Amino acid sequence: MTLVSSGMKVRKSAARMGRPRAFDIDEALDRALHVFWQKGYEGASLSDLTEAMGINRPSLYAAFGNKEALFCKALDRYAEGPAAYVHEALKEPTARAVVERLLQGAVDLQTDPRNPPGCLMVQSALSCREASDPIRKEVAARRKAGEAAIRQRFKRAIAKGDLPADANAADLARYVATVMYGLAVQAAGGASRAELRPAIQMALRAWPGA
Amino acid sequence: MTLVSSGMKVRKSAARMGRPRAFDIDEALDRALHVFWQKGYEGASLSDLTEAMGINRPSLYAAFGNKEALFCKALDRYAEGPAAYVHEALKEPTARAVVERLLQGAVDLQTDPRNPPGCLMVQSALSCREASDPIRKEVAARRKAGEAAIRQRFKRAIAKGDLPADANAADLARYVATVMYGLAVQAAGGASRAELRPAIQMALRAWPGA
DNA sequence: TTACTTATGTATCAGATGGTACATAAACTA
DNA sequence: TAGTTTATGTACCATCTGATACATAAGTAA
Numbered sequence: 467m468t469l470v471s472s473g474m475k476v477r478k479s480a481a482r483m484g485r486p487r488a489f490d491i492d493e494a495l496d497r498a499l500h501v502f503w504q505k506g507y508e509g510a511s512l513s514d515l516t517e518a519m520g521i522n523r524p525s526l527y528a529a530f531g532n533k534e535a536l537f538c539k540a541l542d543r544y545a546e547g548p549a550a551y552v553h554e555a556l557k558e559p560t561a562r563a564v565v566e567r568l569l570q571g572a573v574d575l576q577t578d579p580r581n582p583p584g585c586l587m588v589q590s591a592l593s594c595r596e597a598s599d600p601i602r603k604e605v606a607a608r609r610k611a612g613e614a615a616i617r618q619r620f621k622r623a624i625a626k627g628d629l630p631a632d633a634n635a636a637d638l639a640r641y642v643a644t645v646m647y648g649l650a651v652q653a654a655g656g657a658s659r660a661e662l663r664p665a666i667q668m669a670l671r672a673w674p675g676a
Numbered sequence: 677m678t679l680v681s682s683g684m685k686v687r688k689s690a691a692r693m694g695r696p697r698a699f700d701i702d703e704a705l706d707r708a709l710h711v712f713w714q715k716g717y718e719g720a721s722l723s724d725l726t727e728a729m730g731i732n733r734p735s736l737y738a739a740f741g742n743k744e745a746l747f748c749k750a751l752d753r754y755a756e757g758p759a760a761y762v763h764e765a766l767k768e769p770t771a772r773a774v775v776e777r778l779l780q781g782a783v784d785l786q787t788d789p790r791n792p793p794g795c796l797m798v799q800s801a802l803s804c805r806e807a808s809d810p811i812r813k814e815v816a817a818r819r820k821a822g823e824a825a826i827r828q829r830f831k832r833a834i835a836k837g838d839l840p841a842d843a844n845a846a847d848l849a850r851y852v853a854t855v856m857y858g859l860a861v862q863a864a865g866g867a868s869r870a871e872l873r874p875a876i877q878m879a880l881r882a883w884p885g886a
Numbered sequence: 887t888t889a890c891t892t893a894t895g896t897a898t899c900a901g902a903t904g905g906t907a908c909a910t911a912a913a914c915t916a
Numbered sequence: 917t918a919g920t921t922t923a924t925g926t927a928c929c930a931t932c933t934g935a936t937a938c939a940t941a942a943g944t945a946a
Contacts, residue, residue: 484892485942508718509804512934522895523935529893533934584802592799592864594719597902597934606865640862640871641878648858652850654802655816661850668851672882694922695912722904732925733905739923743904807904 491529494519498530499540499547504582507537507590507601537590537601541608544586548575552612561623562673565642568616569666572646576653577662584654587612588647613643630674638674645669701739704729708740709750709757714792717747717800717811747800747811751818754796758785762822771833772883775852778826779876782856786863787872794864797822798857823853840884848884855879 497518501510512533516523530536545552551571558564576584591605617639623629629638649662707728711720722743726733740746755762761781768774786794801815827849833839839848859872 481944482892483890483944485894485944487893488942506802506804511805511932513932524896524937525894527935588861589802589804591861592716592794592802594714594716594799594803595721609865634874637874637878640867641875644858644862644872644875644879645854646858647861648854648856651798651801651857651861652854655819657850662854664844664847665851665854668847668882669854669879670882672878672880692922693914693920695914695924697923698912721902723902734907734926735924737905 487525487529489519489521489525494521494529495536495539495543498536499543499586500582502537502540503544503584503586503589505589506593507605508593508595508598534601538604541586541605545608548581549586551575552615556615556619561620561629561638562675564616564619564623565673566670568642569645569649569669572649573653573659573662573666576650577657577659583656585647585650588650589654609643609647613639616642633674641672697735697739699729699731699735704731704739705746705749705753708746709753709796710792712747712750713754713794713796713799715799716803717815718803718805718808744811748814751796751815755818758791759796761785762825766825766829771830771839771848772885774826774829774833775883776880778852779855779859779879782859783863783869783872783876786860787867787869793866795857795860798860799864819853819857823849826852843884851882 497520498510498515501514501518504510505514512523512526515533515536516526519526521529526536530539551574552568555564555567555571558567572585575581582589587605587609591602591609593602617635620629620633620635620638624631624633624635629635645666649665652662652665707730708720708725711724711728714720715724722733722736725743725746726736729736731739736746740749761784762778765774765777765781768777782795785791792799797815797819801812801819803812827845830839830843830845830848834841834843834845839845855876859875862872862875
């Protein structure tokens with residue numbers, strides 16, 4: 467089949483062509499995530515990013531596209547890594563346990579001394595310039611998606627009788643999300659784990675049947 | 677007394693010297709507040725500000741100093757105007773009524789269609805560039821001051837027996853502030869009044885004896 | 887080898903940012 | 917009148933922003 471052998475470029479397993487990349491792309495993305503987390507989307511300049519990533523501008527653009535694309539990939543990495551506790555929490559057997567783990571996880575992550583304080587999704591949610599409006603919308607959409615996942619979990623809990631039949635899943639989810647966002651603002655403002663833990667105990671007192 | 681009449685310039689009441697200012701300084705400040713509220717400190721460029729205020733750059737600098745000083749005056753105006761509900765709420769007779777009015781006031785203000793959505797203190801809290809670090813600290817300090825005022829109010833409530841003797845004023849205040857910040861994030865993300873009202877009803881269920 | 891493909895480093899771009907110099911306009915004082 | 921003081925408008929500055937052009941380096945494929 468001359469058509470195949472000449473027209474298609476059969477990529478031979480892992481051996482890629484051209485000069486090999488001189489940096490680890492995943493580690494670079496982690497560094498970028500760290501910078502975005504600390505400074506927000508607009509606060510992180512390309513100079514900040516390239517310095518932290520240990521690469522030059524053209525390498526960044528070749529590997530990630532542009533600043534927006536890099537940020538979106540950092541969002542993905544955030545969701546799969548540091549913020550994975552959200553999806554883990556949804557697997558808890560009871561709605562009450564779900565909420566406990568969501569709030570506890572939020573406080574633990576946002577006040578972890580190894581990370582920048584606060585939450586990437588909140589930190590970058592309020593960024594302002596019109597130029598970065600697509601980013602704000604993207605982050606808002608992801609927050610809404612997270613809230614929707616919590617809402618669906620509560621709907622299941624209501625259906626199973628784990629929550630009262632007259633409970634409103636949307637209201638419950640919005641309340642939990644609101645507290646989580648508030649915790650992010652507190653943490654970004656310097657609140658410590660010891661200060662925020664009692665706050666989530668308070669928040670849990672609002673829970674139906676507790 | 678030649679010393680007085682020659683050395684000191686006796687300012688004759690309201691008649692100021694020099695060319696009179698061609699714009700209303702309070703109205704200009706209101707316009708600036710509006711821009712900061714919508715875009716945050718860093719998101720509001722001087723061009724945005726001067727256009728909204730209807731003046732040129734040099735007039736802005738002559739009247740307000742610089743961007744930082746203008747923002748601080750906008751913060752003052754915010755506290756005395758739109759955010760005055762906080763101090764009003766603290767005058768309510770019971771701690772429960774204080775919290776109800778704080779949360780209700782937050783939702784009403786942050787979802788008022790006449791204002792930008794969200795809260796100026798939260799919107800500008802997470803701004804990012806190192807250059808505007810003083811601003812972030814200033815806003816954080818003002819948020820802490822607000823939280824402290826709420827805490828003091830709850831301490832009085834405990835002393836008067838309005839709250840249980842074993843209640844922790846600091847924890848209660850932190851919880852209320854956290855919910856308020858969360859509401860601001862929600863509102864900035866487009867949440868409506870109808871969506872947030874049930875959330876504050878949820879939040880109130882956590883209150884001691886309710 | 888020679889061609890081809892991809893990555894790197896330097897040097898730079900146009901545009902936006904916060905902030906000003908300077909000449910002029912409009913009020914008051916003498 | 918002239919002199920002083922303050923405000924305005926134009927035009928501009930140095931700096932930073934995100935993003936690239938271009939030559940070169942370092943690999944694979946034939």
